Structure formats: structure tokens, C-alpha cells
Amino acid sequence: MRTSKRTPWGLTAVLLAALSCLAASPVQAETAIEPAPYNVGRWLPSDQRTLTAWRADLTQDGDASGDEPPLAPVIQEFKALIETDPELFMLFTQMFEQIPDEPAFEKDPAGGPQARDYHQMLALMNRVMNRAPEFNQTGLVGFPINAILDWSMGTPAGTTAFLNEKVNRQLKKILTQWAVFLGSPDSRYVLSDDPERGWFGRDAMAAMPTFVEDFICDPAVPYYGFASWDDFFTRRFRPGRRPVAAPDDDAVIANACESAPYRIATNVQLHHPFWIKAQPYSLAHMMAGDPLVEQFVGGTVYQAFLSALSYHRWHSPVSGRILKTRLLDGSYYAEALSEGFDPAGPNESQAYITQVATRALVFIEADNPDIGLMAAMFVGMAEVSSNEITVYEGQHVAKGDQLGMFHFGGSTHTLIFRPGVNLEFDLHGQTPGLHSENIPVRSRIATVAGPAEDAVPQ
Known part of the structure; x- marks a missing residue:
């Protein structure tokens, strides 16, 4: 025991x-x-x-x-x-x-x-x-x-x-x-002005002081115009509130979610015992054996987690063509045994759950040849029971365009790059980890400096 x-x-x-x-x-x-x-x-x-x-x-x-x-x-x-x-x-x-x-x-x-x-x-x-x-x-x-x-x-x-x-x-x-x-109108009872528990009450507005300015809503109508709790949760930013970083510069990679940096890993392997304490990434398990996985061996994984008060839609980090999308069924309440009893589980198992949890996988062939094929993976955690992809295979997306969303909950997501992509990360002065803070969605998180001369696929 x-x-x-x-x-x-x-x-x-x-x-x-x-x-x-x-x-x-x-x-x-x-x-x-x-x-x-x-x-x-x-x-x-x-x-x-x-x-x-x-x-x-x-x-x-x-x-x-x-x-x-x-x-x-x-x-x-x-x-x-x-x-x-x-x-x-x-x-x-x-x-x-x-x-x-x-x-x-x-x-x-x-x-x-x-x-x-x-x-x-x-x-x-x-x-x-x-x-x-x-x-x-x-x-x-x-x-x-x-x-x-x-x-x-x-x-x-x-x-x-x-x-x-x-x-x-x-x-x-x-x-x-x-x-x-x-998703029903009955769920709107929490969208009230109750000072302590309502999402438009005193305490909530103090925690989200720019809510009305940030999000599409109408305070003059009941429930600010939201049709359900899920409608409120998947709310949209008003135009201009989250501008796309360097929209005409394909070397700049944008943040896919309103999220806080958790980990950067390089030289990621095809297979790895991801259940050990360090929770290394195992690409074959992350991508559920997809035929494209071999192209990412030796590459880089960037992972970040979402916040409860934040925005829960996903956006493309690059301009490019949607090559493939997959919804992967998996676990909802699994955590790494190596972490012991995590009183906020599975927070300390975030890298582990990228390989076992329910998740959405989007492959994008970037317009920038120095990036080429990349993948974005959006991982459901605990109650996040629905990952919705809103793009289709063959579609061309501009950097910052919507890819999909989480329904009730937020979780963690990864951007996966092939070996040879020379990335210079901009984490807005932060060190990745559990104490980091949100970086705005669609803002710069990395720049591609051209292919690394000494990069050799492994």
C-alpha cells in the first residue's frame, strides 16, 4: 500500500x-x-x-x-x-x-x-x-x-x-x-448576477473585469444573450481583441490556445516508457500509430494548459493546408501511477495524458517550407468530454483561423514539429511549468529561423 x-x-x-x-x-x-x-x-x-x-x-x-x-x-x-x-x-x-x-x-x-x-x-x-x-x-x-x-x-x-x-x-x-x-437552456441558471456564484455577479466580474469588452455578449438581455452554459463556455472574442501575430510573416508561429506554457521537449522518440516519473513523450502513442508519425521522430513538442476563466477555442498556429484530422477516443480519468496521489489529479500527469486521453489531432502542411508538416493535438482532461474539430481535410487555413474547441473544460494541448525545424520560442518571459500564466491566443510563441543545418532525423 x-x-x-x-x-x-x-x-x-x-x-x-x-x-x-x-x-x-x-x-x-x-x-x-x-x-x-x-x-x-x-x-x-x-x-x-x-x-x-x-x-x-x-x-x-x-x-x-x-x-x-x-x-x-x-x-x-x-x-x-x-x-x-x-x-x-x-x-x-x-x-x-x-x-x-x-x-x-x-x-x-x-x-x-x-x-x-x-x-x-x-x-x-x-x-x-x-x-x-x-x-x-x-x-x-x-x-x-x-x-x-x-x-x-x-x-x-x-x-x-x-x-x-x-x-x-x-x-x-x-x-x-x-x-x-x-447545452440546454436549463443550464443557464448559473449565468446570473448572484454576487458569489453567478457568472455575471460581483465576484465573477471582479475576476473577469474586461469580460464585456473582450467577448461577444449583450449585458442588456437575459443571460447576456447566451443560450446555454456551453454557449457561454465556448464564447468568442470580439473582433480585434486577439490580433494574429505577424499575419503576413510565415516564420512567426502563433499560440493555438489561450494557454500557459507547460513543457518543451526536443528529440522526441517514437516509443518511450511514458508512464515513468519524468513522463517523456511517446509519439507512437500520442498519435495512436498514425502513418505520419515517423516524420516527427526526433522533433520538438511544445505543451501548454488552459485556464478556467479563459477562452476555449483552438486556432491554427500557422498558415497552411489541413492534411488530416482525427478524433481519438481514450481515457477521461487516468493519471500516471508514478506521480503518487495527486490531490489535483491529473494536473501533475499532463504529459502522460497526451498519450492516453481523449484528444483531437490536426495535421497541417504549413505554407512555410521551413516548417512543413506539423501537428496540433488538443487533449481532453477529466470532464472535457467533447473535442470538436471545425476544419476539414484539404481546407487552407490562415494563421489564427479557428480549428475547433473544447466543450466544458479546458485542458492541455501540444504543437508537434518535425526534426530540422529550428524554433526560437518566445514564452513572454516565462519558464514552462505549473506556475506559468496564460499567453494570449494568436500571439507569437515561436519563430522559425530556417532549417537547422545539423538536424538529422532519428
Whole structure:
């Protein structure tokens, strides 16, 4: 049994306590609050008061007797899958048993009880199906299903279960069903002026002071004119708010997403044990064995992650022709076992999930011959259940044109270049890593200085 190397915080199965009576009063819970570490992309709650409030809200969804609502059909299917498949029954039993029997794992950071079996997991997932993300000052969006699974997906059994094809096929059905609600007018209840929880309330507007100037919306009409939560989430910039860097200079590469630099890797190999601690890139797995993969061996990968308050559409980093697009099914809640128990999982597994998660792959033949064929890959993480590609094979795109978008969530993305492309990165004074800040979409992130004379494909 592994032991935790970190102090638990943030994403620690906050919603699981909704299935039980609170073990402590609000006053007792508040006395246990401690400062939380930095929250990557601000997707996950880092304030224990926020966690307590989420738990209380979900607890109130049940009736006074504590009875749970009937499981939705897609959740019932998941239960049947677990209970009729011997391997999955073992894994979904063991993943909770493998959570260390230690004080740090007995309760979530706000003092609530930690669920220990898949029945509680399913009940909490069931409650998420008709809720939209509310604003809060620290968690901001939050991944509620990810919260339910956080400790369990860091166990050996969880690592195996959440890579299982049947499990991910069912999770896709669950997330797709949730997306129906998030795309409906009913989901707009969070697009309110509630001072603390509404996306157009006091706290949200303080966090996004230029929202009206930045995005296409109309504050004079209900919900600022957005038709659903998803419509709000996939909002567009007003013309001119994110100009394209050097639109007539094909040597300048533009940022594909409103994102923060995470990693730059060179001499990337075709095959590599990506599950080890360093999480090196394995091109064959990233591109799912695509016939074009050999051209990128020995090349460069740039990776960056999105922020919760940001913009979630993707744009072309170069001008060129769309050679091929692929939507790749994969995992939703897998994390690298080598990272131990990540209390904000899978944030510390971002390089790993580029090889196993659900993702969209776009190959572009750049107009600039010093770039030639390149690839952009947009990786769904946790609740990001839909990667939508909006370009077609054979289409010519200008630098900065839209390629697609994430629906509910943001995640991480990579730009992949062949060997011999001589890149000079401009990360706006930052060092890549979990503490970096967003670089505006369509701004300069690199310049091609012509082919490297000594570059030899490997």
C-alpha cells in the first residue's frame, strides 16, 4: 500500500461527503482550514470553505430521509458494467480498498467523510447530471466527477480501471448525457448576477473585469444573450481583441490556445516508457500509430494548459493546408501511477495524458517550407468530454483561423514539429511549468529561423 507524499488539498473527493451526514459542524470544519497550494489553471477548488459549501449544496439535493434519487439510465449501465464484468468488479472494489487507511485519507480536506466504495461513487455521479458549474473565487469551475474519483484514480487498481476501454466507453456516454444538460437552456441558471456564484455577479466580474469588452455578449438581455452554459463556455472574442501575430510573416508561429506554457521537449522518440516519473513523450502513442508519425521522430513538442476563466477555442498556429484530422477516443480519468496521489489529479500527469486521453489531432502542411508538416493535438482532461474539430481535410487555413474547441473544460494541448525545424520560442518571459500564466491566443510563441543545418532525423 502506498503512502501519500503530499498534504491533501483541492480536489480531494469533495463531493463524496454528500452521501453521508457531516461529521463536523460548520464551525468545526472551518477550524481545520489550511492554506492550499497553487491551483493549476484554476480549474480545481483551492479554498476549503468552497469545498464545504459544495458538499452542503449537494447534501441538500436529497430529501430529509437521506434517500437518494434513482440512478439515471447511463449511471445504471455503469453499475451493471462494474457488477457483471469480473475484472472491473475487482478493480472498482480494489481502487477504494487501496486508498491508504491513514488519517489524511479518511476525510476530505474540509473534514467530511471519504467514500470507500463504488456505490457511493455512482450516487455522487448521478447527482452531477443536472448541475452546471457555478462561479466561485477559488475553484472557479471545478471538475465535480474528477473530485469524486480523485484518490481512487491514483491507486494501482484505479490506474488500470480508468485505462479500460469498456469503462471509458461508458464514461463517454455519461459525459455526453451531462453535455445535453449543459447545452440546454436549463443550464443557464448559473449565468446570473448572484454576487458569489453567478457568472455575471460581483465576484465573477471582479475576476473577469474586461469580460464585456473582450467577448461577444449583450449585458442588456437575459443571460447576456447566451443560450446555454456551453454557449457561454465556448464564447468568442470580439473582433480585434486577439490580433494574429505577424499575419503576413510565415516564420512567426502563433499560440493555438489561450494557454500557459507547460513543457518543451526536443528529440522526441517514437516509443518511450511514458508512464515513468519524468513522463517523456511517446509519439507512437500520442498519435495512436498514425502513418505520419515517423516524420516527427526526433522533433520538438511544445505543451501548454488552459485556464478556467479563459477562452476555449483552438486556432491554427500557422498558415497552411489541413492534411488530416482525427478524433481519438481514450481515457477521461487516468493519471500516471508514478506521480503518487495527486490531490489535483491529473494536473501533475499532463504529459502522460497526451498519450492516453481523449484528444483531437490536426495535421497541417504549413505554407512555410521551413516548417512543413506539423501537428496540433488538443487533449481532453477529466470532464472535457467533447473535442470538436471545425476544419476539414484539404481546407487552407490562415494563421489564427479557428480549428475547433473544447466543450466544458479546458485542458492541455501540444504543437508537434518535425526534426530540422529550428524554433526560437518566445514564452513572454516565462519558464514552462505549473506556475506559468496564460499567453494570449494568436500571439507569437515561436519563430522559425530556417532549417537547422545539423538536424538529422532519428
